[in-house]
Amino acid sequence: MSIVLSPGDVKLRDGRSVDFANLDIAATAPCLRVVADAVAELLPFYGSVHRGAGALSERCTREYEQARETVADLLGCGAGDTVVFTRNTTDAFNLLARALPAGTTVVTFDTEHHANLLPWADVVRLPAPRSAEEAVASLTRCLYNTGKSTLVSVTAASNVTGELWPVARLAAVAHRFGARIAVDAAQLAPHAPVSLAELGADYVAFSGHKIYAPFGAGVLVGRADWLDAAEPYLAGGGASANVAADGTVRWATGPARHEAGTPNLLGAVALATALRALHDADTHEQALVNRLRAGLAGLPHVEELRLFGPEAPRVGIVSFAVAGEDPGELAVRLGRDHGIGVRTGLFCAHPLTRRLLAEAATRLGAVDVPTQAVRASLGLGTTAEHVDRLLAALDR
Incomplete structure (x- = not known):
């Protein structure tokens, strides 16, 4: 039995039924x-x-705060950290x-997801680096001149x-210049354990729906x-800890300060x-990634x-980009026919994806730059047959 919930077989346009190959896990993962x-x-x-008061409230309060403690323990939070x-x-x-x-001032790269590109008011966006070493060097130069x-x-x-x-090297640079570092772990947490100490992070954020817990919750973890x-x-x-008759408010301290309203207990x-289950999970994902990338490299139009x-x-x-194909139509055919x-x-991540599409079009010798890319994302429940089916469909 799969450790994730799955729709099982889906019917194709020709009437056949096949096991659904969910290769869109990076957007929203299925439920464990x-x-x-x-x-x-x-x-x-x-x-x-x-x-x-009463048995229900006591249990739900305990479950909610135990969830917070679990997140804190698994991410290695210290005495000065909090989980919101x-x-x-x-x-x-x-x-x-x-x-x-x-x-x-916030310093980031123009390669970021919009979640980490758009919220900041006073922001310096560094150009896209072409290597890890270039990213570290670029940040070092920037912070040297930021006072x-x-x-x-x-x-x-x-x-x-x-x-x-x-991230760990970027964190070392940030701390050398007295800066803090926040890490978008939305795409790391589903694939590897996340540790504040190992990353050197002051703050980490990620979503439940990315880690096989699609119940509308996320976390901000770090210095309080x-x-x-x-x-x-x-x-x-x-x-609010207290609201006086004259409207004066004394706000709560700790996580409650930023969790107004009825909390998302189930989330x-x-x-x-999910975080605990992933911490103990054993996957064969890297072999599947290598299989997919090697197969795509053998297709001259991809x-x-x-x-x-x-x-x-x-x-x-x-x-990836596919020469001569409308990405939207291609995705529809992959779904209906395969x-x-x-x-x-x-x-x-519009700035980054548009830049990479232009570069891919040049390597393909394409006249027109595709307006969209196709993304295949793997995770728990992905099989070698799913990868091979995608490669065979692209080959045809």
């Missing part, structure tokens, strides 16, 4: 069975969190942007190319001081359950998108 079981077990006891539950990675970075001390409070914010793994970024000093992300119940429990060199380490995400689900578009 253990996550579905944890949510189903809790549902009969669903009740208010933090502010209720959010809606997703985008929400987490918007929260952090609101919590920045006045005058803070004020700085937050560096980078991805751990690209959602376009799957390439791993040298900026968050404790900031105005609440949302004003409302839970974030938090699902996220923590060109992989990449920023770093072909041997750069990566997670199970491969984007039972394959892929992603097409610019993947909420």
Whole structure:
């Protein structure tokens, strides 16, 4: 039995049925069975969190805070760190942007997902590096000339190319110049354990729906001081410790300060359950990634998108351009004729994807640059047959 929930067979346009090949996992991962079981077990006891009395509220409050402790333990949080539950990675970075001390400059790269590109007010966007070494050198030069409070914010793994970024080295540079670093781990967390210490990160953000917990929760994890000093992300119940008759508000401290309203109990429990399951999971993903990339390299009309060199380490995400094909129509045919689900578009990383598409078109000798790329993303539940079916369909 698969460890993820799956639709099983899907019917093709010619009437045949095949096992659905879900190669769009980087967008939204399917639900782990253990996550579905944890949510189903809790549902009969669903009740208010933090502010209720009685058996239901006591259990739900305990489950919610245990989920927070699980996340903190698995990410290696220290005494000065906190875990704030959010809606997703985008929400987490918007929260952090609101919590920045006045005058803070954010340094990032123009290769980032929009979640880590658009929330910042005072931002320096460094040009796309062509290697890990160039990324480190570029950040070093930038911080050498930045004389004020700085937050560096980078991805751990690209959602376009799957390439791993040298986060630990970038963190060392940031700290050398007195800066902090936030890490977008949305595409790293589904594929590898995330550790604040190993990454050297001050903050980490990721989404539950990327780690096989599609119940609408994400997290912002890291140093508590900026968050404790900031105005609440949302004003409302839970974030307010006391509201006086004259309207004076004393805000809560700790995670509650930024978790106004009824919390997403099921999302938090699902996220923590998935994170623990992934921590113990054993996958064969790298062999499948190598199989896919080698197969694409053998197709003369297909060109992989990449920023770093072909041997750069990566997670199970491969984007590519197909000469002479409309990406949207191609994706429809892959679904209807072959039972394959892929992603097409610019993947909420428009500057990077457009640049890589132009480079791919040049290598293909194409007259027109494709307006979109095709992305195949692998994960738990992906099989060699799924990869081979995609390669055979592209070959035809």
